[in-house]
Amino acid sequence: VPELPEVEAVCRRLHEWAAGRTIVAARFTRPQTTRPTSPRTFARRLAGRQIDRVHRRAKNVLLALTGDLTLRIHLRMTGNLWVDDPANRPSTARAWFTLDDGREIVFDDPRLLGRMEILDAGRASALDQELGLEPLSDAFTPAWLAERAQRSRKPAKVFLLDQSIVVGLGNIWAAEALFAARVAPAAPANSLKPRQIRHLHAAIQEILARAVKSAYEQYRAPGQTLESEGYGVAVYNREGLPCLRCRTAIARVAQAGRSTYFCPRCQR
DNA sequence: CTGCCCCTGTAA
DNA sequence: TTACAGGGGCAG
Numbered sequence: 001v002p003e004l005p006e007v008e009a010v011c012r013r014l015h016e017w018a019a020g021r022t023i024v025a026a027r028f029t030r031p032q033t034t035r036p037t038s039p040r041t042f043a044r045r046l047a048g049r050q051i052d053r054v055h056r057r058a059k060n061v062l063l064a065l066t067g068d069l070t071l072r073i074h075l076r077m078t079g080n081l082w083v084d085d086p087a088n089r090p091s092t093a094r095a096w097f098t099l100d101d102g103r104e105i106v107f108d109d110p111r112l113l114g115r116m117e118i119l120d121a122g123r124a125s126a127l128d129q130e131l132g133l134e135p136l137s138d139a140f141t142p143a144w145l146a147e148r149a150q151r152s153r154k155p156a157k158v159f160l161l162d163q164s165i166v167v168g169l170g171n172i173w174a175a176e177a178l179f180a181a182r183v184a185p186a187a188p189a190n191s192l193k194p195r196q197i198r199h200l201h202a203a204i205q206e207i208l209a210r211a212v213k214s215a216y217e218q219y220r221a222p223g224q225t226l227e228s229e230g231y232g233v234a235v236y237n238r239e240g241l242p243c244l245r246c247r248t249a250i251a252r253v254a255q256a257g258r259s260t261y262f263c264p265r266c267q268r
Numbered sequence: 269c270t271g272c273c274c275c276t277g278t279a280a
Numbered sequence: 281t282t283a284c285a286g287g288g289g290c291a292g
Contacts, residue, residue, distance in 0.1 A: 003286060032274080059287075076287045078276080092276090112275045113287070154269085163288085170286050228286065236286090257271065259284080 004168025005211035006226040009219040015054035017083035022100040058167035070119040079114035082222035132165040142201040149189040157185035177203045179235040184268045
């Protein structure tokens with residue numbers, strides 16, 4: 001479900017739907033959803049707080065609450081968030097926060113991998129520090145990317161997935177960026193030429209900007225599934241199918257325990 | 269660095 | 281029945 005574009009779309013919609021509302025009560029169905037405290041303690045800390053705004057940092061959904069607290073929600077693989085009438089809550093909902101207007105924020109998470117945590121101001125800024133650069137920020141420049149790549153021997157794909165360097169890229173968009181830039185996923189980051197770095201940088205920004213737009217427009221209604229494969233995927237999940245540039249069969253290899261799709265002819 | 273784990277769902 | 285799934289934390 002969510003890489004940067006989908007998380008961004010969720011945050012914007014949640015902001016539209018819930019900013020200014022107050023959380024009246026919070027319910028959880030599983031103890032592992034809340035970290036590090038129990039659902040009970042967690043719910044007690046949330047009750048009565050107003051949601052000032054909802055924004056994104058890396059793949060985290062951040063709800064800024066009154067009293068200088070931040071609710072951090074990580075959707076992991078299958079999480080989703082929306083605001084709706086309690087009557088429409090799905091059976092896979094793992095948490096819901098009743099709002100002062102009778103609607104509720106629903107945290108849907110079939111695979112139970114998602115996590116949430118309450119941060120005080122200090123921890124919120126510490127988290128911000130630990131995370132890498134936002135790829136759509138002005139600070140993310142070709143020179144900066146080149147400098148970081150220089151210091152890493154990781155394969156390019158693994159380098160792009162590392163959230164302490166650049167945030168927001170996941171398995172789909174990392175593969176897409178490498179394909180667009182014609183960079184081999186196994187090439188060590190420090191072996192990339194300046195020209196390849198420039199292409200990679202441009203590809204990351206273009207691809208993500210376009211995907212954010214599509215994801216936001218697509219995520220209009222509460223409870224909709226987040227589908228990134230629908231918009232502009234050129235290599236991901238296309239093993240054996242012809243490369244869109246040269247017709248060579250797309251290959252799949254495992255890197256860091258995950259599938260990487262690439263064109264063995266145009267990416268090297 | 270890779271491998272395993274957290275979980276459930278779906279498809280081959 | 282097995283493999284795999286858009287994430288990430290941890291062990292070895």
